[in-house]
Amino acid sequence: MTAMDSTFAALLARMQELKDLSGVIGLATWDQETYLPRKAEEARGEQLSTLQGLYHERLVDPRLGELLSNATPGDADQRAMMLRLSEERDRQLKVPGRLVRELAQVQSQGLAAWKRAREAKDTRLFFPVLARLLELRREQADALGHDGERYDALLEAYEPGMRVARLMPVLEALAAKLTPMVAAVTARPPPADPFAGKTFDPEAQWRFTMGLLPALGFDLEAGRQDRSVHPFTGGTHPFDVRLTTRINPATPLPAIFGTIHEAGHGLYEQGFAPPHHRTPLAAAPSMGLHESQSRLWENVVGRSRGFWSHFYPSLQRAFPAELGSTSLDVFVGAVNRVERSLIRVEADELTYNLHIVLRTQLELSLLRGQLEVKDLEAAWNEKSRVLLGRTPAHPAEGVLQDIHWSSGELGYFPTYALGNLYAASLFAAARRQLPGLEDAIARGELSVLREWLREKVHAQGYRLRAEELVTQVTGRGLTDEDFLASMRARHQL
Amino acid sequence: MTAMDSTFAALLARMQELKDLSGVIGLATWDQETYLPRKAEEARGEQLSTLQGLYHERLVDPRLGELLSNATPGDADQRAMMLRLSEERDRQLKVPGRLVRELAQVQSQGLAAWKRAREAKDTRLFFPVLARLLELRREQADALGHDGERYDALLEAYEPGMRVARLMPVLEALAAKLTPMVAAVTARPPPADPFAGKTFDPEAQWRFTMGLLPALGFDLEAGRQDRSVHPFTGGTHPFDVRLTTRINPATPLPAIFGTIHEAGHGLYEQGFAPPHHRTPLAAAPSMGLHESQSRLWENVVGRSRGFWSHFYPSLQRAFPAELGSTSLDVFVGAVNRVERSLIRVEADELTYNLHIVLRTQLELSLLRGQLEVKDLEAAWNEKSRVLLGRTPAHPAEGVLQDIHWSSGELGYFPTYALGNLYAASLFAAARRQLPGLEDAIARGELSVLREWLREKVHAQGYRLRAEELVTQVTGRGLTDEDFLASMRARHQL
Numbered sequence: 001m002t003a004m005d006s007t008f009a010a011l012l013a014r015m016q017e018l019k020d021l022s023g024v025i026g027l028a029t030w031d032q033e034t035y036l037p038r039k040a041e042e043a044r045g046e047q048l049s050t051l052q053g054l055y056h057e058r059l060v061d062p063r064l065g066e067l068l069s070n071a072t073p074g075d076a077d078q079r080a081m082m083l084r085l086s087e088e089r090d091r092q093l094k095v096p097g098r099l100v101r102e103l104a105q106v107q108s109q110g111l112a113a114w115k116r117a118r119e120a121k122d123t124r125l126f127f128p129v130l131a132r133l134l135e136l137r138r139e140q141a142d143a144l145g146h147d148g149e150r151y152d153a154l155l156e157a158y159e160p161g162m163r164v165a166r167l168m169p170v171l172e173a174l175a176a177k178l179t180p181m182v183a184a185v186t187a188r189p190p191p192a193d194p195f196a197g198k199t200f201d202p203e204a205q206w207r208f209t210m211g212l213l214p215a216l217g218f219d220l221e222a223g224r225q226d227r228s229v230h231p232f233t234g235g236t237h238p239f240d241v242r243l244t245t246r247i248n249p250a251t252p253l254p255a256i257f258g259t260i261h262e263a264g265h266g267l268y269e270q271g272f273a274p275p276h277h278r279t280p281l282a283a284a285p286s287m288g289l290h291e292s293q294s295r296l297w298e299n300v301v302g303r304s305r306g307f308w309s310h311f312y313p314s315l316q317r318a319f320p321a322e323l324g325s326t327s328l329d330v331f332v333g334a335v336n337r338v339e340r341s342l343i344r345v346e347a348d349e350l351t352y353n354l355h356i357v358l359r360t361q362l363e364l365s366l367l368r369g370q371l372e373v374k375d376l377e378a379a380w381n382e383k384s385r386v387l388l389g390r391t392p393a394h395p396a397e398g399v400l401q402d403i404h405w406s407s408g409e410l411g412y413f414p415t416y417a418l419g420n421l422y423a424a425s426l427f428a429a430a431r432r433q434l435p436g437l438e439d440a441i442a443r444g445e446l447s448v449l450r451e452w453l454r455e456k457v458h459a460q461g462y463r464l465r466a467e468e469l470v471t472q473v474t475g476r477g478l479t480d481e482d483f484l485a486s487m488r489a490r491h492q493l
Numbered sequence: 494m495t496a497m498d499s500t501f502a503a504l505l506a507r508m509q510e511l512k513d514l515s516g517v518i519g520l521a522t523w524d525q526e527t528y529l530p531r532k533a534e535e536a537r538g539e540q541l542s543t544l545q546g547l548y549h550e551r552l553v554d555p556r557l558g559e560l561l562s563n564a565t566p567g568d569a570d571q572r573a574m575m576l577r578l579s580e581e582r583d584r585q586l587k588v589p590g591r592l593v594r595e596l597a598q599v600q601s602q603g604l605a606a607w608k609r610a611r612e613a614k615d616t617r618l619f620f621p622v623l624a625r626l627l628e629l630r631r632e633q634a635d636a637l638g639h640d641g642e643r644y645d646a647l648l649e650a651y652e653p654g655m656r657v658a659r660l661m662p663v664l665e666a667l668a669a670k671l672t673p674m675v676a677a678v679t680a681r682p683p684p685a686d687p688f689a690g691k692t693f694d695p696e697a698q699w700r701f702t703m704g705l706l707p708a709l710g711f712d713l714e715a716g717r718q719d720r721s722v723h724p725f726t727g728g729t730h731p732f733d734v735r736l737t738t739r740i741n742p743a744t745p746l747p748a749i750f751g752t753i754h755e756a757g758h759g760l761y762e763q764g765f766a767p768p769h770h771r772t773p774l775a776a777a778p779s780m781g782l783h784e785s786q787s788r789l790w791e792n793v794v795g796r797s798r799g800f801w802s803h804f805y806p807s808l809q810r811a812f813p814a815e816l817g818s819t820s821l822d823v824f825v826g827a828v829n830r831v832e833r834s835l836i837r838v839e840a841d842e843l844t845y846n847l848h849i850v851l852r853t854q855l856e857l858s859l860l861r862g863q864l865e866v867k868d869l870e871a872a873w874n875e876k877s878r879v880l881l882g883r884t885p886a887h888p889a890e891g892v893l894q895d896i897h898w899s900s901g902e903l904g905y906f907p908t909y910a911l912g913n914l915y916a917a918s919l920f921a922a923a924r925r926q927l928p929g930l931e932d933a934i935a936r937g938e939l940s941v942l943r944e945w946l947r948e949k950v951h952a953q954g955y956r957l958r959a960e961e962l963v964t965q966v967t968g969r970g971l972t973d974e975d976f977l978a979s980m981r982a983r984h985q986l
Binding site: 027 | 509528540713714715716770
């Protein structure tokens with residue numbers, strides 16, 4: 001333990017208080033999605049709003065500003081803690097309370113309008129609110145400050161340090177390379193569907209996923225898994241990480257890959273270094289880097305033939321009647337099926353990034369004012385045709401499919417694609433640095449990879465920006481090369 | 494809705510914030526006892542301590558004091574809300590922070606020392622800390638203020654308005670009347686034990702208790718039941734009331750009566766009037782009155798022959814092999830067995846209050862300085878002999894059996910006895926006011942009683958003091974007459 005300046009000690013107590021509050025917000029949110037009685041939904045909304053109000057109040061407290069100005073960090077980690085807290089605090093201070101309240105109000109109208117519009121398949125029920133949300137987001141971006149590109153200011157909330165000028169060339173080049181690959185793979189006869197017409201007992205699915213978690217190294221004494229309608233990772237502390245999964249009796253894939261995906265997020269949270277606990281360093285540097293961990297485990301590892309050469313026999317034992325006569329190759333083919341889907345959340349690994357490019361281009365054009373909301377549906381449908389090769393029949397399977405824009409969230413979508421690219425690059429680096437890694441995975445020995453990720457990524461917390469950390473680990477920054485190489489290998493392209 | 498003065502509106506927002514915070518403390522506590530991963534115990538302690546610190550800080554905030562001084566209540570309920578909040582705030586303000594911190598520290602030493610002492614069956618490991626806790630409690634009582642009886646100041650935390658001068662004569666007269674009744678009942682041959690040597694499937698027990706809850710009128714859309722080591726009632730809001738139960742495979746009684754007991758608490762919480770939600774009126778006037786509801790359902794209703802004449806067939810269906818040949822009379826006899834037990838938490842309805850009189854007399858003497866800690870074990874054993882007719886073989890089944898004194902909690906024990914007395918008086922009043930009540934119960938129609946309690950007790954919230962409310966409902970205040978009459982009837986005395 002570094003000797004601690006007394007002002008820094010007071011600052012640390014404030015950091016711990018803020019982290020505890022956000023942990024409790026995490027608990028109330030987790031509970032809302034898992035165990036909250038139906039009639040308590042409004043009460044929980046009020047409780048969460050009270051907690052968020054207190055968090056905000058404590059963050060912008062002038063006394064915290066004084067401590068941040070006067071404390072002397074004892075080492076590089078303490079310096080980083082102060083930097084991260086200052087960044088968060090400065091962002092909060094820049095946006096006037098009036099705008100925060102108006103945004104919250106219009107966001108809540110937006111959510112209700114979007115639900116009605118999606119139900120009625122009619123964009124006119126939502127687009128007027130979206131136009132208002134865009135105005136408010138422009139105001140917010142201007143309040144936060146930017147170098148002429150408002151989107152940068154919004155992106156900063158999800159992917160600190162990332163800029164449009166860095167992001168868009170990567171995403172657009174990626175799209176150009178993916179389009180012919182998708183065409184080539186979808187021109188082949190589709191793989192067999194070994195699940196069609198079968199029922200997979202939900203309890204057996206649950207047990208199988210609960211067996212996967214320790215195999216992946218998720219510590220069930222420092223976390224848990226429950227069920228929810230939409231799977232997510234939450235919790236209150238690195239020793240209290242909570243995953244959820246959902247079970248579909250018609251196919252075991254959502255439960256299996258949902259569990260592996262969330263376990264990837266969960267391993268990140270469990271892997272924060274104990275000296276970082278209850279400080280701003282117990283955090284991922286970005287949503288994209290967090291997503292890289294879920295996608296690395298779900299896709300890079302979890303859809304590999306090697307992984308299933310070890311785990312498939314136990315899945316067959318869980319479903320002897322349903323999968324006993326399905327070969328490993330048929331199963332692995334099915335979990336890597338490529339399809340031109342209209343729906344992002346159902347998209348496979350190869351087409352997924354195209355869904356992201358579509359959304360990122362559109363939201364950037366909207367924010368810049370290059371695209372008007374009245375033209376958004378037509379623009380979506382045209383891009384869908386070009387990028388995905390399919391045009392939505394109605395907006396519920398097109399421009400209204402995702403919840404993000406209902407609250408005017410701009411800048412979130414690209415983090416999914418960044419997650420895919422970082423995942424591939426991190427795995428490629430692991431393969432270079434860990435000889436025999438793929439053989440170990442094929443023996444079900446996942447600890448080599450997990451411990452490497454823990455040391456190189458998780459235990460680093462929020463010391464560095466995402467791309468700085470990836471560069472430190474892989475020797476190169478954001479690139480699509482490793483992702484494309486992995487896709488070429490998996491689909492024999 | 495009453496027209497609202499703008500200062501009162503600001504005050505109401507503060508009340509709601511405080512109630513939301515205490516709701517979230519309730520969630521974090523519930524979670525700690527049900528779903529928290531093992532390794533997160535310390536982190537949860539820190540989170541709870543942060544939340545409690547914020548609650549305290551908001552309660553003593555001078556701005557809240559100004560609002561309380563300046564707001565104009567629009568009606569009697571608003572006036573009552575202000576009164577209750579002022580009472581709570583004044584109590585917090587009276588005790589110096591130095592004393593609060595020292596108490597917390599010595600309480601935590603006390604808990605650890607008590608556990609070691611109970612384990613080693615050696616009071617010397619705990620009594621020095623108890624002596625220090627008594628000193629601090631005397632200091633606390635003096636800070637809070639009293640009319641020469643420090644115990645009154647402590648009692649106020651659990652049973653506002655109750656005084657030693659009112660309580661002790663009632664408890665001591667009750668003990669005098671109970672002693673010969675216990676002697677008479679225990680002189681009879683004990684009832685048959687229909688559970689001995691059998692195993693009761695935990696899942697079937699769980700399902701039976703989950704079926705009891707709606708029958709009792711507990712709303713499972715505004716609450717839930719889970720399992721925990723020590724059953725309790727918690728939650729975050731009247732629409733989010735959380736019960737727990739524990740299951741013992743050797744006998745179904747702990748799960749059944751635990752569930753009914755906690756459901757009694759839960760019905761109280763669910764029954765607060767919606768206009769009182771998120772205000773200080775959504776609270777019971779005292780622990781004793783809260784306990785009256787759990788004991789009314791558990792003992793007065795739940796151990797009656799009428800109740801089981803309706804519910805016993807479904808219990809037999811749940812356990813056909815185990816209870817199929819046990820008659821209703823044998824079952825009802827077993828759930829009303831009277832025994833001279835040394836352990837309070839295992840005591841039956843008839844002997845329970847004797848355990849309370851023992852503890853209340855001792856803790857009062859300790860606080861007054863009439864009894865020294867070094868003589869406490871001998872005093873306990875002597876009182877146990879006189880009141881219960883048995884002497885503990887060692888302190889783990891005597892003076893060290895309960896957790897309460899480990900944190901120097903004085904004044905809590907008598908609320909259990911008050912609960913018993915109030916329960917009997919409320920049920921007697923219900924019987925007078927609701928003709929045919931016992932026939933309805935024997936038909937499994939519990940809603941008549943529940944709705945009566947909701948109107949007369951639950952929906953009153955914390956408008957009145959406990960004894961005032963009981964007087965309003967029953968026409969008489971605290972008395973042992975109804976309790977004794979009920980015991981005479983049940984045990985044919």
